[in-house]
Amino acid sequence: MDLTRARELGIPFAGTPGTWNSITDVAGVEVGHCTLDPLDGSVRTGVTAILPRGLGSTAPTFAGSYALNGNGEMTGTAWIEEAGFLDSPILLTNTHSVGVVRDAVIAWQVKRDKGPSLNRQGDSFWSLPVVAETYDGFLNDINGFHVRPENVFAALDGACSGPVPEGNVGGGTGMVCFQFKGGIGTSSRRVGDYTVGVLVQANMGARRQMTIAGVPLGLALTEDMPALGPHGDVGSIIVVIATDAPLLPHQLKRIARRGPMGLARTGSTANNSSGDLFIAFSVAPAGSGCEEVLDVQMLANDAMSPLFEATVQAVEEAIVNALVAAETMTGLRGNTVSALAHGSLQALFARD
Structure with a gap:
């Protein structure tokens, strides 16, 4: 696993990251992966789990969601939009494993007595x-249904704070980004007393679009491009944004809507x-x-702009971290996707 991160290559990102430059810089957030990547074969997939309050709590959080382009699935968001609460872990996987992962999360909640504290009905919930x-079918035998409940349990039970493995791990194992190897990436920003953290499962974009820190690098890196579709831009991205700022659901929806601006900074056009x-x-x-009447705090809307900026910055860097951490992979039918070469990246920035 490559532990190099984009900042170590001299890429000039704006903003101040937290201790780990990770979503886990937001206190309480824990992340776990289960990676299915045997030495030989066509299984290149997995599961990533994000626990908003960690393994030790089932208390809900306020949340909001947004779909920039809806050719994808994120279960549970109808209730988030209605009630404003997130009361489960967030799981990332491949397109054809959504059902088994969803069922396994509930089974895990039952087995570990981790049912949502809000949704109790007697002894049940x-x-x-x-x-x-996101779709990993270029590298992974997606129709082999290789993700099993035990893989979901492993990702959830293994969740922890601290540095988060990136690249070819968990749900990002078989993902492709700008026709380079993609996957999981994360980043964070400090904003006064608050922190914004982001984790992405990056699987989008055509090489010609790729832009890093404002430099259109994709046009200069045209070797070893897999043919993923007629325009080379088949794919998707999932972006998870965490903060410790006291925000209400409608404010978190505003935060979610700023995520696409970080995506756009990397060149993606949401095809x-x-x-x-x-x-x-x-x-x-x-x-x-x-209680019937509850007290909550909210940040004034006039104080939210720095959080918007931090979100945009962290989304951009998380995507680039996914590219930098990922390694060349061969999978289904011998299909190969090359990693973004660190030396080439450094040379292009040095030249510019």
Whole structure:
């Protein structure tokens, strides 16, 4: 696994990251992966789990979601839009494993007694987990249905704080980004007393579009491009945004709507076949007690612009971190996707 990150290559990103430059810089957020990538074969997939309050809590968070282009799936968002609460982990996987992952999350909640604290009915509960997908069928035998419940349990049980593995891991194992190897990436920004953290599953874009820190690099890096479609831009992205700022659901929807601006900075244009889906949540207290009248805090709208800027910056850097961390992969039918060469990237920035 390549542990190099984009900043270490001298890419000049704006803003100040947190300790790990990761979504886990938001206190309480934990991330786990289960990667299915045998040495030989056509299985190149997995599961990534984001636990908004970690393994130790089932308390809900306020949340909001946004679909830039809806050729994709993120389950559970109808209830988030209605009620404003996220009361489950967020799971990322491949397109044809959404169902098994969704069912496995509920089974895990039952087995571990992790059912949503809001949705209790006597000794039972109901749950509408958030599971999002991107398509990995170029490298992965997606119709082999290789993701199993035990893989979901492993991702959830293995969730932790600290640095987050990136690139060819978890749900990002078989993903392709700008016709380079893509996958999982993460980044964060400090904004006064608050932190914004982002995790992406990057699987979008054509090489000709790729832009890094304002430099149109894709046009100069035209070797080893897999033929993914008539325009080379088949794919999608899932963006998860976390913050500890006290935001209400409508404000978190505003945060989610800024995510596409970070995506656009990398050159993506949300093409017709792309599922570009965003979800934002706050780990600040969500007023989820049993009282009829609850007290909550909210940041003034006039104070939100720095959070918008931080979101855009962190989304951009998370995507580039996914590209930098990913390694060349061969999978289904011998299909190969090359990694973005660090030396080429450094040389182009040095020249510019």
